[in-house]
Amino acid sequence: MTTQEQDTNMRQALRGLEHRDPSVRLRAALAVGTTPDPGSVAKLVERCAIEPEFYVREMLTWALTRQPPSSTVPKLVDELRSPRAQARSQALHTLSKIGDRRAWPAITQALLADPDDTVAQSAWRAAVVLVPDGGQSELAAVLATQLGRGGRETQLSLSRALIALGEVIMPILHAATTDRDPGVRGHARATQQLWLDPDAGFQLAVEQAKRVAALGRAGEEG
Template sequence: MTYPLNDHMIDALSASNPQQRLQAAMAIGTRAEPRDLDVLIARCRVEPDFFVRDMLTWALTRLPADDTIPRLIAELDSSQPQAISQSLHTLSKVGDVRAWPAMDPALIGTALIAHPDTEVVRSAWRATVALVPGENRGELASALVTQLGRGDIEMQKSLSRAIVALGEDLVSVVDEKLHAEDDTVRAHAMATRDMFDDPDAGFAHALDAAKRVVALGSETTV
């Protein structure tokens, strides 16, 4: 069944009330009309509410991948960080490996996995791990470990989870960073190594323990 274009529904995506925007995104996703693609992409760039953004992503996953993937990939070149992070998040949910070349560090460098914006880079870590073909896991792991030591504890936890999700057969890539000159990198590598051994262990506890080990090691070399 084809639904007539409902201008009120489109207008509601920019309503001041987030609940109205949420309901509008849900309704648009339910009808799943390809002609709504442009307005959904545009709203993703500016939507301030997390739950509405998640509903926009759901609505986009309901549309034909042949239409959405090229548009989402184009958003990766945006000057707006939210447009990039939301596109990465949505591509990971669509789950189509055709998007992989657009984020593969071997092809585009570290523009995404080392992006200066926190939300963009965390989305990039999750998306690359979700879409990487099996034969490219090692290369991706080697690229991701270059970011060890970056950011606060939540950011470091996100990176560790991404690396661990690539598979325990790649733990040697993390081991190479256990002897890094930077104390923060070494501690983060140790905590990530512990997550390989015990994925259910608390990251904060593992990181604190690793920092103590690194500090003791530094003292003995003074």
């Protein structure tokens, strides 16, 4: 295939990313990723911010991971300042898949506490992947400020992120079990239970944490 033919195919694939049929968009993203071209990065990042279908977004992310990090990481970092939540979330998700630690300084406390739960969850996962060696304790302390936040899915995501940091979380979780906020205490105990028994599932960990807390109160009253 000549260079001209390759350029023509790439232009067609990039146009396909805007097609109204999601199956066409999926095939277009696959085509772009199959033949990496730094010239396609801007369009891929742009589409990540607005693509409505999850499976197409995942293919866009895959296509970006196929590009040179020197081309993708700066553009993804720029997306972290977007007012659009999906743009921030997808950029964080893709950075976590690329795994280039040069992106670490862009994972700010503001992103880790983003008011949008989907963005925050993506930030937690990205932070765990990108945190420099020796920075786990500091990151764990920041993540612990989000204990008690959101519903089951959000809390499970945070618990998994904390557990991925290793034993540095244990004293932080222990301190959180005495927090004035019962939501924080319960989430901290559930995370401790999940650490002890990762196969138990988060809901069971929550129930076990409640029983432990109830036994503790009974002992104090007795």
